[in-house]
Amino acid sequence: MLLTRKLGLIAAFALWTLLLAVVLGSPVLALAAVPVALYLAFVMIGPQPHRNVTATRLLPPGQVYEGDRATVILRVKNEGPRVDFEMIDGVPPEISVSEGSNHVFAVLGEGECRDFAYTFSPEAFGTYGFGPIKIRSTDAASARYEEIVSEAYDSLRVYPEIEYLGRMEFRQTRPRNWPGETSVRRPGQGLEFYGIGEHHSGDPLRRVNWRASARAGRLMLNQFMNEAGGETVVVLDLRSTSRIGTPPNTCADYSVRAAAALSHRLLRDRNRVGLLSVGQSIIKVPPGFGRRQFEKILVGLISTKVSVDAWNLELVPYYLSLFYSRMVQLVLISPLVDNSPMYMVSELARRGYEVLVISPSPLEMDTPEKGDPRAIRIAKELATLERDMKISSLRRHARVIDWNPKLPLVDSFEGLRESWRVRRLG
Amino acid sequence: MASEKARLDLVFPVRLLGIIAFVLLSTFVYLAAMQEGLAGVFLLGILFGYGALLGGIIIRRPDAEVLGWLILGTTLLAAEAKSAAASYWLTMCTAIAVVVFADFQHSVALLNPRSSREAVDNQQQSARRQLLRRRASVLGGAGGGSLVLSLVGVNLSPPLVLSGAATAIVGILAVAAMVLVALVVLKAGQRNRTS
Numbered sequence: 312m313l314l315t316r317k318l319g320l321i322a323a324f325a326l327w328t329l330l331l332a333v334v335l336g337s338p339v340l341a342l343a344a345v346p347v348a349l350y351l352a353f354v355m356i357g358p359q360p361h362r363n364v365t366a367t368r369l370l371p372p373g374q375v376y377e378g379d380r381a382t383v384i385l386r387v388k389n390e391g392p393r394v395d396f397e398m399i400d401g402v403p404p405e406i407s408v409s410e411g412s413n414h415v416f417a418v419l420g421e422g423e424c425r426d427f428a429y430t431f432s433p434e435a436f437g438t439y440g441f442g443p444i445k446i447r448s449t450d451a452a453s454a455r456y457e458e459i460v461s462e463a464y465d466s467l468r469v470y471p472e473i474e475y476l477g478r479m480e481f482r483q484t485r486p487r488n489w490p491g492e493t494s495v496r497r498p499g500q501g502l503e504f505y506g507i508g509e510h511h512s513g514d515p516l517r518r519v520n521w522r523a524s525a526r527a528g529r530l531m532l533n534q535f536m537n538e539a540g541g542e543t544v545v546v547l548d549l550r551s552t553s554r555i556g557t558p559p560n561t562c563a564d565y566s567v568r569a570a571a572a573l574s575h576r577l578l579r580d581r582n583r584v585g586l587l588s589v590g591q592s593i594i595k596v597p598p599g600f601g602r603r604q605f606e607k608i609l610v611g612l613i614s615t616k617v618s619v620d621a622w623n624l625e626l627v628p629y630y631l632s633l634f635y636s637r638m639v640q641l642v643l644i645s646p647l648v649d650n651s652p653m654y655m656v657s658e659l660a661r662r663g664y665e666v667l668v669i670s671p672s673p674l675e676m677d678t679p680e681k682g683d684p685r686a687i688r689i690a691k692e693l694a695t696l697e698r699d700m701k702i703s704s705l706r707r708h709a710r711v712i713d714w715n716p717k718l719p720l721v722d723s724f725e726g727l728r729e730s731w732r733v734r735r736l737g
Numbered sequence: 738m739a740s741e742k743a744r745l746d747l748v749f750p751v752r753l754l755g756i757i758a759f760v761l762l763s764t765f766v767y768l769a770a771m772q773e774g775l776a777g778v779f780l781l782g783i784l785f786g787y788g789a790l791l792g793g794i795i796i797r798r799p800d801a802e803v804l805g806w807l808i809l810g811t812t813l814l815a816a817e818a819k820s821a822a823a824s825y826w827l828t829m830c831t832a833i834a835v836v837v838f839a840d841f842q843h844s845v846a847l848l849n850p851r852s853s854r855e856a857v858d859n860q861q862q863s864a865r866r867q868l869l870r871r872r873a874s875v876l877g878g879a880g881g882g883s884l885v886l887s888l889v890g891v892n893l894s895p896p897l898v899l900s901g902a903a904t905a906i907v908g909i910l911a912v913a914a915m916v917l918v919a920l921v922v923l924k925a926g927q928r929n930r931t932s
Contacts, residue, residue, distance in 0.1 A: 349883035
């Protein structure tokens with residue numbers, strides 16, 4: 312049990328009064344110390360604070376995405392006599408509590424258990440660390456206290472907001488053998504008409520084209536195009552060059568959101584999707600199907616930190632060619648600030664990979680403009696020119712989406728429609 | 738808006754009351770000191786008291802506000818001791834009033850939502866008000882009880898006259914005890930970050 316500093320100050324006041332009485336030679340002043348000393352004795356009377364208070368934290372169940380409302384519950388149980396207590400839950404500095412409170416004062420009766428909740432809306436994705444929970448139980452006059460630190464450390468994963476890509480013009484150029492959503496020019500079980508072929512034993516009779524059969528003199532049936540899935544690896548450029556703009560809306564943040572949205576859509580269309588994220592460390596998620604794969608990708612996305620470059624993007628083609636065949640479609644998401652992505656894409660194209668580049672434009676980021684407005688204007692024009700040159704140079708090797716992150720990603724895919732059509736006809 | 742209103746409910750009537758009491762008391766000390774012709778000396782004590790109180794409010798340290806009250810109390814007691822109208826019951830009442838005010842100011846500052854760096858909602862504010870009322874009754878009871886006991890005890894006790902040597906011994910003991918208390922306070926302060 313500890314004494315509060317306030318109590319020490321009052322005791323010092325009593326002694327100081329006594330000393331002053333001696334110095335001034337005033338017995339009247341010496342008597343003033345008496346009620347103060349009695350006051351100290353009075354506030355010490357009563358039940359003592361104790362350490363039998365426990366606290367646990369309950370994080371929101373399920374997945375939390377950017378902008379969601381998340382509620383944390385602090386459950387406090389008093390296993391001793393009635394106590395006044397103060398409790399502070401350590402929340403990360405990036406989080407601002409919108410409802411409830413993480414700093415609680417309350418009185419708990421004997422054996423009482425109570426929940427205190429607070430709500431916040433995380434503005435950025437990432438992993439947030441909570442804890443510890445500090446509890447201070449005091450007596451009724453706040454003269455004595457016990458401090459309890461509950462080592463309850465938890466981390467909450469906040470996933471990037473996922474844009475729904477409903478009518479995205481993205482096609483697997485190299486479909487594989489499993490069912491998917493990409494129409495392939497060979498007969499199969501799809502919905503799009505392919506042609507008329509001969510009936511073989513075991514073919515369903517409801518597909519028989521009776522008019523064509525009458526003309527041919529044997530049974531003919533309607534054939535439909537096959538719909539197959541493909542394999543895609545999303546390569547994310549999260550090097551320090553991506554840190555343009557103001558958090559939580561930097562180029563890197565937009566890249567992560569685009570990767571999440573694209574992975575979500577591709578997995579929903581029964582494709583195998585993998586991730587290769589290059590930042591402070593390299594995060595690899597091998598291709599796979601389904602909801603669990605999507606969760607793995609999301610965890611990979613929020614785990615990569617944008618930092619001083621530890622990995623060279625130019626080495627990625629060598630790595631990819633070691634692990635993935637050329638049947639894999641690659642999607643590079645990069646703001647194309649330096650020349651490394653250019654080299655990477657040309658090298659991948661040379662090795663026979665099909666690459667799609669999605670580039671969130673760094674020119675659209677909100678950056679503070681300080682200095683001569685004319686110089687800023689010229690700098691912007693030069694940067695635009697340089698970016699245009701890079702994109703037209705890249706288009707020799709890959710399809711490129713120049714994405715303004717302020718606009719929905721799905722709109723940027725519109726420009727690709729013709730590109731897919733030309734390639735398909737070719 | 739509702740939250741802000743509830744916050745003001747707690748802040749203004751109680752907190753402002755403490756500050757107004759402090760200002761009135763310090764003005765009284767100054768006026769009393771002027772009558773004794775010692776305004777200069779006591780002004781320094783008042784200014785120290787104000788410095789500690791305002792510093793405590795600004796840096797959100799309730800302990801500093803308590804210190805401000807106690808400095809003012811010491812100055813007031815010294816002024817009373819120098820006054821021709823000094824009496825033991827007046828100094829006793831003054832000392833206990835100062836201590837109760839200081840302690841209450843501490844509770845108000847501690848439970849005040851504005852002194853909290855963390856978010857405080859309406860439910861918490863009502864819980865804090867409830868706690869403040871409880872503390873006020875405990876402190877009032879302790880202050881009243883100690884004052885009554887002291888007055889009764891002094892009235893019943895025989896007159897005590899100390900010799901010069903005894904006075905010196907009391908002085909030395911008081912200084913030693915003060916050093917001891919200062920050490921305890923410092924140690925408590927290292928462990929105690931918020932109250």
